[in-house]
Amino acid sequence: MNIVYMDYASSSPVDPRVIEAMLPYFSEKHGNPSSVHQIGRESFEAIEDSRRKIASLINAERPDELIFTSGATESINLAIKGLAFRRLDKGKHIVTSKIEHISTMNALKFLSTKGFKITYLPVDEFGFVDPVALNDAITRETILISISYANGEVGTIQNVGEIGKIARDQGVTFHVDAVAAIGKLSIDVRKDCIDLLSFSSNDLYGPKGVGALFIRKGTKIEPIIHGGGQERGLRSGSENLPGIVGFGKAAEIAKKEMEVETSRLTELRDKLIKGILKKTENVWLNGHPTKRLPNNANFRFKFIEGESLVLRLSDFGIASATSSACTSKTLEPSHVLLAMGIPAADAQGSLLLTMGRWTQNEDVEYVIDNVPLAVDFLRKLSPLIPQGDV
Amino acid sequence: MKMYSRKCMEHFRNPRNVGTIENPDGVGRVGNPVCGDLMEIQIKVENGILTDVKFRTFGCGAAIATSSMITELAKGKTLEEALKITRGDVADALEGLPPIKMHCSNLAADALHAAIKDYYERHGKKLEEYEERKKEGLIDGEKSTKT
Numbered sequence A: 001m002n003i004v005y006m007d008y009a010s011s012s013p014v015d016p017r018v019i020e021a022m023l024p025y026f027s028e029k030h031g032n033p034s035s036v037h038q039i040g041r042e043s044f045e046a047i048e049d050s051r052r053k054i055a056s057l058i059n060a061e062r063p064d065e066l067i068f069t070s071g072a073t074e075s076i077n078l079a080i081k082g083l084a085f086r087r088l089d090k091g092k093h094i095v096t097s098k099i100e101h102i103s104t105m106n107a108l109k110f111l112s113t114k115g116f117k118i119t120y121l122p123v124d125e126f127g128f129v130d131p132v133a134l135n136d137a138i139t140r141e142t143i144l145i146s147i148s149y150a151n152g153e154v155g156t157i158q159n160v161g162e163i164g165k166i167a168r169d170q171g172v173t174f175h176v177d178a179v180a181a182i183g184k185l186s187i188d189v190r191k192d193c194i195d196l197l198s199f200s201s202n203d204l205y206g207p208k209g210v211g212a213l214f215i216r217k218g219t220k221i222e223p224i225i226h227g228g229g230q231e232r233g234l235r236s237g238s239e240n241l242p243g244i245v246g247f248g249k250a251a252e253i254a255k256k257e258m259e260v261e262t263s264r265l266t267e268l269r270d271k272l273i274k275g276i277l278k279k280t281e282n283v284w285l286n287g288h289p290t291k292r293l294p295n296n297a298n299f300r301f302k303f304i305e306g307e308s309l310v311l312r313l314s315d316f317g318i319a320s321a322t323s324s325a326c327t328s329k330t331l332e333p334s335h336v337l338l339a340m341g342i343p344a345a346d347a348q349g350s351l352l353l354t355m356g357r358w359t360q361n362e363d364v365e366y367v368i369d370n371v372p373l374a375v376d377f378l379r380k381l382s383p384l385i386p387q388g389d390v
Numbered sequence B: 001m002k003m004y005s006r007k008c009m010e011h012f013r014n015p016r017n018v019g020t021i022e023n024p025d026g027v028g029r030v031g032n033p034v035c036g037d038l039m040e041i042q043i044k045v046e047n048g049i050l051t052d053v054k055f056r057t058f059g060c061g062a063a064i065a066t067s068s069m070i071t072e073l074a075k076g077k078t079l080e081e082a083l084k085i086t087r088g089d090v091a092d093a094l095e096g097l098p099p100i101k102m103h104c105s106n107l108a109a110d111a112l113h114a115a116i117k118d119y120y121e122r123h124g125k126k127l128e129e130y131e132e133r134k135k136e137g138l139i140d141g142e143k144s145t146k147t
């Protein structure tokens, strides 16, 4: 069976052009960039070339504002803890939102056990943070604002420019988790006054196991991994050379193709949303209809539970995701949907469909045709609706 | 994630005994306190034997498969026998469940036992058997319905 892959947010295939660029760096070009000899210098050059390409993708002023990590989780941890431990002199207050990714949430939870005070800003029904509320939350003690560029679950794109301006005016460091947005939206760290930006390679169809943290020149952080002093001492450990080369190639492709690709995906997304809402009863879109990621559609179906829906769709050859409590390790409903005011029972019926570079029109049509069948099947089993009233 | 067994998927794909019974002799409706899901079991009783058992479930794949399985296990049994079905029995019959899904099989056993309890109550009968098993910790008792 052909798989219609609608789960790009959890994992993306690596672009064949990226794999090709990486291959030599597993074997003949394996040198350690710290080595003085020829093969080492070539590795050094390859890494710096990737750094330039990635810097250009986010419009960083200088390539050396980027350091490589093992992925977005590490970047986020380094940004948040690294900044927090560096700014102990100024204060121990951090402002974030209630809908951040679990990496941010758990890094902050850790800091709260070390005496830091965290303000979790509420969001509205679409998942927007109110910039005015954010401004009001800042105190003289505030050292960091950490907000996602876009929410990976409900797709909502924050008003990052406005938040960045507030952060700059108030003299507070601004960290942005760009995992969901990178390669899909054109990110400009200069225009949006972003001081720290976390993202990973796989979100750009690069290899897994490599990520980056943008650190604006002048923003000081403490390392959280100590060792041989690589990456300007901020991230020790031998460089993941093939990974970094692939990351650079992926960034180069993303920059070149983003505009066309984003409008292509936006069209598919809108078709998907319209189709599903039209062909099924008692279904709602989670998030905002237009201010959302071009590849993201998130629904909630009343009376049914998300894991069984994903399993059923899997039988139809569709790979999808849900944030139902039944699929979470903690068996708790999605903190994002709850923060948006969606009742826990309705949050159980969420379905997350994320598209990507290889999603085609017929995939979207197939999904539109089959989701209602899966929903019907499960509603016939549901004790929440009177029989026969599906 | 850890895979469901073949048997479990088979019951999920073709759930047995779905629906409701006209004029049921007992109804058990329990909510899963862990993840907020809901299961309903209806029974028909003749001469102390479960002649029909039907279910409806709002929950994950394991919840659906365990409800389907428990209707099969219970059908044709006496009330006393049915009260002895444990969540372990259901999980075993499904060739095991991922550890994080064991609480779903609780839900199935609880719903069945609640339906039998309901039957007893409707007939003004004593619930000794039920209460006894509850004391022994073999039945968790009813769960509050959160949904």
Ligand code: FES
Residues within 6 Å of the ligand: A325, A326, A327, B032, B035, B036, B037, B058, B059, B060, B061, B062, B063, B101, B104
């Ligand atoms: S019913 Fe929620 S995990 Fe099984």
